[in-house]
Amino acid sequence: MSTNIKYFGLLAEITSCREESLGNSPSTVNELLELLFEKYPGLKEKDFRVAIDQQLVTEDARITGGEIALLPPFSGG
Amino acid sequence: MSTNIKYFGLLAEITSCREESLGNSPSTVNELLELLFEKYPGLKEKDFRVAIDQQLVTEDARITGGEIALLPPFSGG
């Protein structure tokens, strides 16, 4: 099962893509973040929330497929 | 298999709903239109295009599930 991840705002600049597919899917958000922090160390310093299938989740949430989004706060106006 | 239909613009005023589910699904767009014209005679006088799963189709197109949209032209500016 592959997992699709969307990066919003400045997170997409760190990952150099707005969307990508992870081949080996981690089973919790915590595992996913570990994996992403290794791939993109710059993500570690950023604040963001994680959503699975358009629902905000906490870090211990299980990933059972669907679309994952990483959402940082915007301040601009 | 039920079919979901979205009505845009003034078509939704004729059907009195922006979206509905048809229990017994017709197999072609032509059959669907016959069914809708009977249910909503006002639709007959209107120009619109039919889309299945976000793709415009002709009246002889087969319906194999998915979301159907009835799209009239807008002129306002």
Next chain:
Amino acid sequence: MNRYSRHIILSEIGPEGQKKLSAASVMVVGAGGLGCPALQYLVAAGVGTIGILDHDLVEESNLQRQILFGTSSLGTNKAVSAKKRLADLNPSITINAYPIQLQAQNALDILSGYDIILDGTDNFETRYLINDAALLLDKPVVFGAIYKFEGQVTVFNYKGGPSYRCLFATPPAGSSVANCSEVGVLGVLPGIIGCMQANEVIKMILGMEEVLSGKLLCYDARSAGTSFISIARNEDRIKQVFDERDSFVQNHSGSNYSCEPMEISVEDALKMEDVQFIDIREPGELPFIQLPECIQIPLGSLEQSISEINSEKNIVTFCRSGIRSKKAVSLLIENNITNCYSLKGGALALEPAIKSLIK
């Protein structure tokens, strides 16, 4: 370039992108609900040359959504009034006001001078006219249209993409679609849709990917939701427009455009600001008209005297009864003086109105 620093600092735009904006020209047809917000952001973004075409005058019922105007512009031409307001927003660009109606007879001429056309009109006739002229001229059109709480946005004729006729082959029959002013509209809706149109214009100028070509965006202000419908190019319908190229001017499909230059009533003309009357009659013709803002240039010498005319003003030409002054307007427009009107009823209508003002 401090004005554009928030654009230039973006790596996706940069100084090169800002130069592209400055070198581009965009014609906005219709300075109404859609045209007003689109114009604001195209002007602010520094698009170098902007045309504004609209023959309507500002009415009070427009002010619920046509945010370039105000009580001070009631009764003035929309294109001219919009230009005045926008010139303060960005004096470093060129804005051309066309206070005339787009017609099969002038569409190719007028639109050929611009890179991109933004369709902010409010009727099917002009929408098909714009689409067909743009196809013949090989120019992209950013289409926007609204109905009550819903809007449609897409880009036609862009890099071999579909045209309006691929979506809806012909204008609907008259009874099938209610007029916009009859059905009403949520005022902020054209703000959202007009801004989305300006966004597509800017994306094209910057050469960005993901231009909304071949996809119709359907927006609903009630849910704030968007859906996309794919539109495929229909070669037959496009070929038909080219086949009819030669007869475009003579018999544009379903054409009911008046070929008249823009007329203005005596009442409106006398209320207009920044007005310059031109009496185009031969010397000695009656009735004699005395107005402070009036000069005499007989029709026969109008073309040689173009340089004497202040094109910043709203030009109102008049003859005895309002026939010859239409020729004068056509002649002025050919000479790029676009904000001009023919006075309805001519001097015969003007004389009693002036007398009653003096009383």
Next chain:
Amino acid sequence: MNRYSRHIILSEIGPEGQKKLSAASVMVVGAGGLGCPALQYLVAAGVGTIGILDHDLVEESNLQRQILFGTSSLGTNKAVSAKKRLADLNPSITINAYPIQLQAQNALDILSGYDIILDGTDNFETRYLINDAALLLDKPVVFGAIYKFEGQVTVFNYKGGPSYRCLFATPPAGSSVANCSEVGVLGVLPGIIGCMQANEVIKMILGMEEVLSGKLLCYDARSAGTSFISIARNEDRIKQVFDERDSFVQNHSGSNYSCEPMEISVEDALKMEDVQFIDIREPGELPFIQLPECIQIPLGSLEQSISEINSEKNIVTFCRSGIRSKKAVSLLIENNITNCYSLKGGALALEPAIKSLIK
């Protein structure tokens, strides 16, 4: 009611809906990229009372997207300048300009006078301040925020829905988020997002369903696509805001608001249009200042003399060095004269500047 005929004709609005709009009051915090377009459509729609709060002055780099301003308003306060432009768009409503900074000390007071708050600010501090004050006051906030090509819109604190702290508990650490003016922004993006915010305000006033509460709209101008993220209410975080109610003014979380009334430099004050200087020193104090637009009201009698002050003007108070004049500004604001500044450096700074002007 001709002005609103396009609203009234809609069965979803009608004369009742238009009356609701006219009876409503909306505070727009921030007259920048988001506030400008939102204000235009709220004013045009006939929202009866509109507050505009912004302490910034118009700079040239704002004009790429802040479309209520122009070269003629450079250097003037944004709230006051926006009010002036909007008064022409719709003279039948009340517009209050607050050329001050929203602070923990004044937020509850100022926001309590309005039904709905539109957050058009450009920094996290003020966003959390607005959210917390609105929670304490039980008022909905229409949130909008932008980053380069992307925008977020949602409604907080609406009918028991989530608040900003349910989405992001606390402001990000300083280094984590770049400042908007450092990163740049596509000019038309705040146009789209600001109009979407105005749309949510109008939907709430009209009592329409599908208000964007509990859902964050994420818009991307590159794809023109929208996605929604559901936000659940977090009772713990909301309770915490109420628990800290008493200390709200003293120690607002992470507060680094200056408590200062709005100051203006001598240079900016002398460039300002429609200005009224008030010399609040005691009679006979030196240096002696002579300015055409200056009246003398000693601080001690300022409160009794409020009626003498023309609140339509931009008020600049000054004392000898700029200390006492801050008290004067606070006093004026308490008396609902909001467009007032304290002159930095006072008469000591003003005197040489006037002399160099005369030379």
